[in-house]
Amino acid sequence: MALIVQKYGGTSVGSPERIKNVAKRVARFKEAGHQLVVVVSAMSGETNRLIALAKEIQSSPDPRELDVLASTGEQVTIALLSMALQELGYKAKSYTGGQVRVHTDNAFTKARIEHIDTERMRADLDNDTILIVAGFQGMDPDGNITTLGRGGSDTSGVALAAALQADECQIYTDVDGVYTTDPRIVPDARRLETITFEEMLELASQGSKILQIRSVEFAGKYKVKLRVLSSFMDDPGAGTLITFEEDSNMEKPVISGIAFNRDEAKITVRGVPDKPGIAYQILGPVADANVDVDMIIQNISHDGTTDFSFTVHRNDFNRAKLILEETLSHIGGASVTGSADVAKVSIVGIGMKSHAGVASTMFRALAEEGINIQIITTSEIKISVGIDEKYMELAVRVLHKAFELDKEPAPLA
Numbered sequence: 001m002a003l004i005v006q007k008y009g010g011t012s013v014g015s016p017e018r019i020k021n022v023a024k025r026v027a028r029f030k031e032a033g034h035q036l037v038v039v040v041s042a043m044s045g046e047t048n049r050l051i052a053l054a055k056e057i058q059s060s061p062d063p064r065e066l067d068v069l070a071s072t073g074e075q076v077t078i079a080l081l082s083m084a085l086q087e088l089g090y091k092a093k094s095y096t097g098g099q100v101r102v103h104t105d106n107a108f109t110k111a112r113i114e115h116i117d118t119e120r121m122r123a124d125l126d127n128d129t130i131l132i133v134a135g136f137q138g139m140d141p142d143g144n145i146t147t148l149g150r151g152g153s154d155t156s157g158v159a160l161a162a163a164l165q166a167d168e169c170q171i172y173t174d175v176d177g178v179y180t181t182d183p184r185i186v187p188d189a190r191r192l193e194t195i196t197f198e199e200m201l202e203l204a205s206q207g208s209k210i211l212q213i214r215s216v217e218f219a220g221k222y223k224v225k226l227r228v229l230s231s232f233m234d235d236p237g238a239g240t241l242i243t244f245e246e247d248s249n250m251e252k253p254v255i256s257g258i259a260f261n262r263d264e265a266k267i268t269v270r271g272v273p274d275k276p277g278i279a280y281q282i283l284g285p286v287a288d289a290n291v292d293v294d295m296i297i298q299n300i301s302h303d304g305t306t307d308f309s310f311t312v313h314r315n316d317f318n319r320a321k322l323i324l325e326e327t328l329s330h331i332g333g334a335s336v337t338g339s340a341d342v343a344k345v346s347i348v349g350i351g352m353k354s355h356a357g358v359a360s361t362m363f364r365a366l367a368e369e370g371i372n373i374q375i376i377t378t379s380e381i382k383i384s385v386g387i388d389e390k391y392m393e394l395a396v397r398v399l400h401k402a403f404e405l406d407k408e409p410a411p412l413a
Contacts, residue, residue, distance in 0.1 A: 007041075037160055040135060
């Protein structure tokens with residue numbers, strides 16, 4: 001017998017029929033003798049509908065009240081799934097995040113989990129009850145409803161698995177695992193049987209939408225065994241297992257996957273003095289405006305001045321550019337320019353730690369297609385480049401081919 005936490009996303013519970021199918025899947029695990037905690041999202045499209053309603057009433061919805069409203073989507077799903085399991089003859093009980101006592105800070109709409117009380121859940125599990133828990137939500141120290149941000153149900157599932165020391169956390173989505181890249185762009189993309197937490201964290205942070213980045217961070221920190229599966233397929237042994245590098249003594253492929261993000265914009269501050277502290281003078285006001293900076297590059301100094309470029313999310317482009325234009329005279333720069341049609345493409349692989357020539361292969365493949373690299377950033381297991389958005393899909397395809405990601409790894413002799 002194992003304790004399993006399962007999480008089902010909005011598309012998995014998008015209709016009464018799909019909720020019934022989830023109930024049948026959960027029942028099969030229960031029949032196999034497992035204890036089960038099931039975390040669910042709101043039905044597909046429901047959170048967007050609720051937020052739209054709020055904006056019809058208030059142009060900038062009050063964050064506390066928005067959390068009260070947005071959390072109701074999951075409350076509908078937990079009750080319906082509990083009913084579906086009861087209809088099948090199983091003991092099931094629904095819980096909101098507050099009832100489970102998922103304690104968070106008070107940062108409404110983007111709260112962070114601080115701790116989880118497990119006593120009530122363990123008592124119900126010992127009483128042979130299937131627990132159905134609302135994802136995406138918790139309770140602050142004053143008893144207010146809080147939500148964890150978009151995609152927060154993944155984090156709820158992993159956090160509950162960590163608190164309960166579950167044997168496995170299964171994330172059910174509308175895809176059957178983690179692929180070498182998006183199959184909609186590269187039809188030959190291959191599903192990975194395993195991937196390390198390091199690699200998954202990089203893929204998530206660079207644009208892969210399979211898992212919320214906070215959930216991967218949580219799983220890595222607390223060593224939660226994590227598996228991504230499709231809620232529309234019945235093979236429990238399929239999917240992708242996200243695990244630890246030390247769990248395997250086999251050599252990893254050089255590159256495991258390619259991520260991309262269309263939502264980048266690049267800003268360049270030209271002719272700034274090349275002196276200590278200039279990076280802070282440029283980025284400090286941007287950070288104070290709560291704008292996240294991604295890739296950064298500074299050109300070689302010429303006549304005592306340099307150009308300083310960085311990328312931000314496209315939604316923050318106009319605001320960041322305006323801030324720098326207002327502070328340009330203080331900085332001592334010549335001008336501020338920018339482009340809102342930049343995309344980021346990243347190759348990720350733990351095998352990069354022990355293989356030379358990865359960057360040259362990437363740059364050669366892009367050069368052969370006439371794709372100009374505007375900005376570069378690296379880590380131990382990742383190389384990201386900023387390019388013109390119109391070349392993004394081509395770049396993903398040529399890199400997937402250059403690193404032979406469509407081929408299964410050769411078996412060890």
